[in-house]
Amino acid sequence: MNTDFETSCSIGLPDEAHRSSVSIGAKPRVAVFSLTGCEGCSLAILELEDQLLDVLGAIEIVNFREAISERSWDIDIGFVDGAVSTPDDVEEVKRFREACGTLVAIGACACLGGINTLKNHQPEDSYRRYVYGDRAKWFDTQEAKPISAFVKVDYELPGCPMVKEEFLRLVKCLLVGRPFRLPEYAVCVECKKRGNPCLYEKGIVCLGPITRAGCDAICPSFGSRCEACRGILSAEALRAAGLNLQERYDIPLEKVLSELRFYGAYQEETIS
Numbered sequence: 001m002n003t004d005f006e007t008s009c010s011i012g013l014p015d016e017a018h019r020s021s022v023s024i025g026a027k028p029r030v031a032v033f034s035l036t037g038c039e040g041c042s043l044a045i046l047e048l049e050d051q052l053l054d055v056l057g058a059i060e061i062v063n064f065r066e067a068i069s070e071r072s073w074d075i076d077i078g079f080v081d082g083a084v085s086t087p088d089d090v091e092e093v094k095r096f097r098e099a100c101g102t103l104v105a106i107g108a109c110a111c112l113g114g115i116n117t118l119k120n121h122q123p124e125d126s127y128r129r130y131v132y133g134d135r136a137k138w139f140d141t142q143e144a145k146p147i148s149a150f151v152k153v154d155y156e157l158p159g160c161p162m163v164k165e166e167f168l169r170l171v172k173c174l175l176v177g178r179p180f181r182l183p184e185y186a187v188c189v190e191c192k193k194r195g196n197p198c199l200y201e202k203g204i205v206c207l208g209p210i211t212r213a214g215c216d217a218i219c220p221s222f223g224s225r226c227e228a229c230r231g232i233l234s235a236e237a238l239r240a241a242g243l244n245l246q247e248r249y250d251i252p253l254e255k256v257l258s259e260l261r262f263y264g265a266y267q268e269e270t271i272s
């Protein structure tokens with residue numbers, strides 16, 4: 001790996017263990033991998049089109065199943081979408097970690113476990129039969145988790161799918177050695193900035209108060225509630241919002257937690 005300059009970046013992850021000191025060459029070698037998921041975040045990279053072409057001059061894509069046939073394992077920056085949901089995924093994510101100087105989780109599945117974690121709350125036999133029918137025994141499975149449950153992750157770009165502008169911002173930060181941080185405030189802040197009427201006033205449970213901003217409150221801006229695809233800000237935010245929502249709208253914390261389950265079942269288990 002080239003070492004023309006060194007960067008030391010921190011991210012919106014909670015502790016020093018997630019600080020990354022990475023060495024990036026003049027043209028970093030970049031890979032994009034997928035685990036269990038719809039691969040929508042990998043596709044979102046391809047959908048960047050013109051903006052991606054700008055970045056492509058500064059990086060070298062060396063492993064990206066959806067885009068090229070090359071399969072190099074000498075990688076400076078690796079992006080991974082999808083959750084760890086099978087024993088094969090566990091082996092794969094360890095392989096990615098070993099091969100990549102910097103590892104970035106992209107999308108709700110990789111960062112939170114995402115909708116894959118819905119199966120964690122159902123009997124294994126039932127979801128295996130639902131998905132695979134009579135061939136259920138052919139496929140191994142296990143509880144779905146984010147990739148950070150198995151390997152050190154240097155950066156996370158949450159969302160379903162990830163926010164493309166955030167992806168470009170991170171790539172640029174890595175290229176010039178600047179720190180990158182996710183917003184540390186709630187979706188409600190962006191929602192208020194856009195002048196949206198609050199959905200709670202219509203009796204709709206919206207997870208904006210506990211969810212990390214960065215999506216420009218896209219769902220409430222189109223009249224849909226936030227379902228926390230960017231993850232919960234913190235246990236404190238969850239508790240504070242729980243109290244507030246109970247007092248103001250008579251909505252119990254249990255109701256908020258059940259709404260959170262769509263994307264955040266794993267987070268619910270780890271921080272509530």
Ligand code: SF4
Pocket residue numbers: 187188189191192196197198199200206207208209217220225226
């Ligand atoms: S609609 Fe949702 S995101 Fe917007 S202010 Fe209300 S609770 Fe917050």
Ligand code: SF4
Pocket residue numbers: 159160187211212215216217218219220225226227228229230231
């Ligand atoms: S508003 Fe909520 S559910 Fe919608 S994109 Fe933003 S974080 Fe995700």
